[in-house]
Amino acid sequence: MTVIEFPTSDKATGDELREQVREAARRGREAAAELAQATRGAKDALLQDMADELVKRAPEVLEANEQDVAAARESGMTEALIDRLSLSTGRVEAMADGLRTVSGLPDPVGEVLRGQVLPNGVQLRQVRVPLGVVGIVYEGRPNVTVDAAGLTLKSGNAVLLRGSSSAENSNTALVWILRDVVARHGLPMDAVQLLPCHDRASVHHLITARGLVDVVIPRGGAGLISAVVEQSTVPAIETGVGNCHVYVDASADVDMALRILLNSKARRPSVCNSAETFLVHADIAEEFLPRAIAELGEAGVTVHGDERVVGAGGSHVVPATDEDWDVEYLSLDVAAAVVESLPAAVEHIREHGSGHTEAIVTSDFRAAQQFTAQVDAAAVMVNASTAFTDGGEFGMGAEIGISTQKLHARGPMGLPELTSTKWLAYGDGHVRPGSAPVKPGS
Amino acid sequence: MTVIEFPTSDKATGDELREQVREAARRGREAAAELAQATRGAKDALLQDMADELVKRAPEVLEANEQDVAAARESGMTEALIDRLSLSTGRVEAMADGLRTVSGLPDPVGEVLRGQVLPNGVQLRQVRVPLGVVGIVYEGRPNVTVDAAGLTLKSGNAVLLRGSSSAENSNTALVWILRDVVARHGLPMDAVQLLPCHDRASVHHLITARGLVDVVIPRGGAGLISAVVEQSTVPAIETGVGNCHVYVDASADVDMALRILLNSKARRPSVCNSAETFLVHADIAEEFLPRAIAELGEAGVTVHGDERVVGAGGSHVVPATDEDWDVEYLSLDVAAAVVESLPAAVEHIREHGSGHTEAIVTSDFRAAQQFTAQVDAAAVMVNASTAFTDGGEFGMGAEIGISTQKLHARGPMGLPELTSTKWLAYGDGHVRPGSAPVKPGS
Structure with a gap:
């Protein structure tokens, strides 16, 4: 050697x-x-x-x-x-x-x-x-x-x-x-x-x-x-910059929503596909919030909530500042807000999301359709954890990173995303018909 | 209204x-x-x-x-x-x-x-x-x-x-x-x-x-x-910047090469897919050059040639300067050089090409294989005019431009090239197994 x-x-x-x-x-x-x-x-x-x-x-x-x-x-x-x-x-x-x-x-x-x-x-x-x-x-x-x-x-x-x-x-x-x-x-x-x-x-x-x-x-x-x-x-x-959201729809199965929220937030808070904010529909907030706050607390997560979330109590719940909606914590912190409707959740995500991964928990077919169509991100999850956005999970074998831009590649980038393309044309003396030679500029 | x-x-x-x-x-x-x-x-x-x-x-x-x-x-x-x-x-x-x-x-x-x-x-x-x-x-x-x-x-x-x-x-x-x-x-x-x-x-x-x-x-x-x-x-x-080449291989059918060169150069000189340089293999130069110079002259094209091309004569043949190999004339001008081999042609194109369209005229299977593999451009033509690089010709119906970069889109860009992608994942409460909550930074 x-x-x-x-x-x-x-x-x-x-x-x-x-x-x-x-x-x-x-x-x-x-x-x-x-x-x-x-x-x-x-x-x-x-x-x-x-x-x-x-x-x-x-x-x-x-x-x-x-x-x-x-x-x-x-x-x-x-x-x-x-x-x-x-x-x-x-x-x-x-x-x-x-x-x-x-x-x-x-x-x-x-x-x-x-x-x-x-x-x-x-x-x-x-x-x-x-x-x-x-x-x-x-x-x-x-x-x-x-x-x-x-x-x-x-x-x-x-x-x-x-x-x-x-x-x-x-x-x-x-x-x-x-x-x-x-x-x-x-x-x-x-x-x-x-x-x-x-x-x-x-x-x-x-x-x-x-x-x-x-x-x-x-x-x-x-x-x-x-x-x-x-x-x-x-x-x-x-x-790789991920300000990912979990939206808990009015029709969500509460147990499922809790499981997905906890996994999205606390499985590995330091990685880009972890959730940084959860939004909960007003109609289900009363049932969902106390349980979510309790379980997040047990997992060591601090909740930065809007007024209604803070109102639901808990010693590890603090009032959110304006910055909390935009920050990628990468830590055991989560921002939380109550929204009046699915369109309000979509609007919040449009304003604050980084285009990485967004999730909805819902039992309503039309809500799933609306959310996936209207949310603009590399990956949109229905009833699944944000943690799935990953080249390995997507079956790519390995990834060089997760693109959050729209050109060339979006989401996990594997080997095909490290290539370009070339057009090959095989003729037998083919020329393109058209005008006789024309003057430049015409 | x-x-x-x-x-x-x-x-x-x-x-x-x-x-x-x-x-x-x-x-x-x-x-x-x-x-x-x-x-x-x-x-x-x-x-x-x-x-x-x-x-x-x-x-x-x-x-x-x-x-x-x-x-x-x-x-x-x-x-x-x-x-x-x-x-x-x-x-x-x-x-x-x-x-x-x-x-x-x-x-x-x-x-x-x-x-x-x-x-x-x-x-x-x-x-x-x-x-x-x-x-x-x-x-x-x-x-x-x-x-x-x-x-x-x-x-x-x-x-x-x-x-x-x-x-x-x-x-x-x-x-x-x-x-x-x-x-x-x-x-x-x-x-x-x-x-x-x-x-x-x-x-x-x-x-x-x-x-x-x-x-x-x-x-x-x-x-x-x-x-x-x-x-x-x-x-x-x-x-759309095109410094396109036509390479006439030693094995080329001379009539075909003349037809393709004339079409590539003079069909519409003001567009980006027109040829700006032709390279001819030394073994065929003696036969090809006089006819090419004559036909280009008839089409009103000025030839900016290297020493050997100038040596082949013609009142519309002028000595090439260093700049001629890199310029996109967009006019009835063409640069021309004699090369000793196919690798020399590939090397010339690598040094001076703009990655738009490159053509070879050849009867040799292996030469076609080498040229298409080694030339790095949006489109590579074998025995066909450079003029074919066009969204309409490629069957795209319409184009917004011809990309000469390698990311996102390369070559004619039609409707699909004006889109991005989104991953949709539908689960039923799926969470990603893995470690218990870990500290950030691990």
Whole structure:
């Protein structure tokens, strides 16, 4: 086994850093052209080998990770963030399993999406092709490094990884191993590159490398995502900010509504598909609220309620402020309001929702129809928890993120969402009839 | 018939103009929510009536257009641009026919794209929904006003039209008529709005109205498109810049290659799918070049050739400069080079192409396979003219533009490309198993 030297960052700044990022993108572009031609067999074998190698070389990864964790502790990082940063043998094995899962998924590249023979005899078909060079900007979790590399490589793309400086040693060790395996398989090592992370400017250089980078996907908190999306001149996909609602309709089965609300809120409050607000129809509020408040209290949830919710009592119920309707808590907090009607619930969601996941609990067919038609979100649930919005749950095998925008992909993004398309037209000397040569401008 | 007053621009500037544009977007958003629920029947009837009304009120439109044309002449506009601006009874009828065509196309909204029952019994399906509010930024042609309105309304979207100030009277007359018909059909008039065009700042306000506008599509020259795409914080779709190539392979049938080159170049040089460069394999150059140069000369085309092309002679052959390989002439000019191999042609296209349409003329199966696999463009033609890249030719019925980017849509964009998707999940009290409530950050 040859260990390939991974270029160490020389802490460049200013124009030099910009040129480093652009040069990485150019090398990524070359690698992407080669990778686009790789067969599914070659890509699957690559991912399997990457998984094996990660497990084999886990000690290297853990040693690098210990340095990051020690530095993080010294800098006073919170325990929650340190937990996200920390790796263990089990977590490295989970990354390897992720690669094996992706290896087993169908290859989207080459899939024929539609096609026909045109009236003139030209054979036309639209096929999936890789996007090219994909930039991923993310925060402390080192597992994103491996997940993102697996998904982008499988879909025939080159990836530029821009992780957090707090995980620099871990990410460098991981990428070193992955590149090593890529090279051993005779594929271009620059299909996986880690960008310098010592200076925030490298993010800016990445997201403005229009023409060199085909898409940027930010993964992290709301601040990171909106900064990337707003400053990017490279097409960006907005992911993962979820101000999700559970609406309990007048006709709801109260037991079912309680179960769905509790699961949506408290199953894993730190993830984007967890509920942040519940709305309850006035006709059922008197029956529903006391039980909901009690059960949420038992689960440790603080309720930020409007006047009528506060009126229903409970020591863990506090008055909601205007901000509570818009905030993504990601914690054991929930905003709650009583609404007069289903249209009022839809209106509240239209005003405050982030277009991620919205749920209705109802027994009324027409209410379900209205809610699903009128609520504009990536996913709308009827009598099911908001927690189901997830690539794994949707049967995609793995996801690179959950898009909350409307272009290109909406909801969980799996391998097909990491591709573009190309039209192929086969003729036999076909030309398009029409005017004789005409002057420009006509 | 009630004539609805169309709000006249009061030539606002600065913050006031910004607020005007944002208020239009907000009204568009309200209208879009209503329009998203309109049935295909309602939308088709609307478009049919718009067509009839345009023909009936053509004199109003022509009168307004005469004012624009007179002002344009006075300002010294070129005849080519005046021709683009000018309307006639025939051109108004053509717009009406366009609306009737779109009326007859299938409605993309509601189409089920995929679906399954999850292992837990939840019924999942992905359906097409309108994008919401679509902004169109365009230049002098008033027919874009009607075409864009027809396509966006049919796909359930509201449209904000930002046309050229040179066409202000024509566009106002057209939009007045369209809004009038929308109102008569009981639909929200603000589904079609014309933005102020007296100040370039209105474009800026439109393309930065993130959260209010869902997508911006620029239609026009390369300068307009790149300005919109680079400055936009609203997702934008890059359209229509075409530096298209015809590659004549060593194995090409020379007669076929000449026919395809002439058609690709000279059929309509002012449109984006026309060829701007041809590349010829060295092995066939001696046979092909003299005939190609002669035929291009007869068609009035100036050839900007590399050394070997210039060496083949002809009074209309001039030496190519470095810029010639990258320019979109949109005129009776073509760049030409001899290449040593198919990979050299692919490399030239990778360096200079704009990702629109690339063609190979070949009799060799493997050459066709290599070219289609390795050339990265919206459309790749084998033995067919570049002129076929067109929504009408591809059987889409109508197009809003030709996307040259890789996200969301690539190539001609018809009605489905003006939609997003939504996941619907129907359960019966389903919750997601998993950990007991965990602390945030874990």
